[in-house]
Amino acid sequence: MDGSSPFESRIVPRQGPNFGLDGDIPRYWFGGDAFKTRFFDAMSLLFPEGEKFFIQCVRDFRDRIGDPELQAQVKDFTYQEGQHGMVHNAYNERIARQGVAVDKIVAQEKRILSWFRRNLPKEYTIAHTAAVEHATAIMAHGFMNNPEVFAAADERMRALYVWHGVEEIEHKGVAFDVMQKVADVGYGPRTLAMLYVSVMFPLHTFLIMRHMFEVDDVPNRARTWAKGLWWLYGRRGLMTRLLPHYLAYYRPGFHPWKAGDTQAYARWREVFDSTGGDAIAASNALLPA
Template sequence: MSTSEIVQRKGPSFGLDDPDLPRYWFAGDPFKSRFFDAMSLLFPEGERFFIACVRDFRHAITDPQLERQVKDFIYQEGQHGQVHTQFNNRVKEQGVAVDHILKEEHRFLFDVFRKRMSRKYTLAQTAAAEHLTALMAHGFFAKGTLRDADPRIRAMYAWHAVEEIEHKAVAFDLYKTVARGSYLTRILGMIQVSITFPLHTFLIMRHMFEVDGLRNRGRLWMKGLWWLYGPKGVFSGLLPHYLAYFKPGFHPWQQGQLKNYESWRETYEASGDAIKAGDVAAGIAA
């Protein structure tokens, strides 16, 4: 199976505090911009949850390679949380109830799942969420989805995508080899995450649209959902990648690597410029 080295990178500077960064940074489109904004709001608490669930089994790891990968996973997820918190503070300044959303997400993840579910189940949730984020990372950049986005935010998501793909098998391997979780629990975790993640994203988007005072929101939703799920939508062609998780013999590295991964890494390591690397990942610059 193909694997990638997990690299500990300090979260780059993306210019997220620049005053000229537009509210609708994705082609001037409210739905597209707010879809990614809503996902960003979910990331910091989600990353903390993933780290906690992985740490539950860290003491039982005997494989030095997996131990090193878990360490790198925790570092990368911590950096993602920090960068997205910076981005979310910008959204907060727009009047979005970020603090309330994060408080409710924390309660949902830590006071419901972490307190009421088994540690194996919450690790299964983590493995499932990692598959979904890796799937989106593959899809968004393989298809050039973010070509029309502001280069600063595109660069942030490119960096995040690269690292999600680097560590996409860590929680899964921990679940299988250390927690020794069952196939049924793994699939239940995926079904639950497949429902709650988009549901929470869309609920946050609804609040954002209200804050923005947008009219004709029904038409906005119809057009936006077609952009996501239509025959030529963002998620079209990704169903086989998603369904592969339900195979008993599935492993994350059966899906291979992001097509532009090496180009992003070579560009970033040579220049230290995350914006330029993000353009390369999106197929805009060579």
């Protein structure tokens, strides 16, 4: 693809589906595994304030966008990110009832992102946003093209993360285009922002997980970490599989639409649309027969 993929015009401003988050979702909804569950739970805590930050950083350049198509994409990007925040907030309330210090974690993240907004150039914060959007998009592609990874997860939570991933794929080029075409951010700041995100995003996630393990009183914590980190970064780890797509961001001529298979996305859209918006059926349709 050459950066003008037809998928660029397919951002769909859907209302967040009903995932049944008020139901009997197990504490360890990912196959009874504490590490896998809390890895995704920790990311969920980061999403709502993160989504607000991304919206603000893109909107910083809204008045300078002359392309009507990009203006429309920014509007739809904003809607999708807002829906993500609302749905994850609803799930995070469930995590708070488990004893996790959700309010404290969210408040700390808000302070950090507010500091970014006050003290860093807007060109850097849009580069930061584009980097995170690439990271979430490649995770979405990876999860959707390797659906067996989520086979043991509760179908409601699997549906939530697949829906989120679908929308990350749909709008994955928006922040990048604003950064490159409007903010005129060059190769150096773009790649430095990605390096920062590559270190700090997993670090924040792991720090939240450490707190969650303490709340849960997880036994054999060292073994849990070792086994979980191998699941993420081992030879066939969840993140290891994404390495070629991740490294593509450092190519001078990179654009988000130049990489990422969309067959699984098309299948999800087909089932979601034909069932009147059943996100659980759509995500289940991606599982191996």
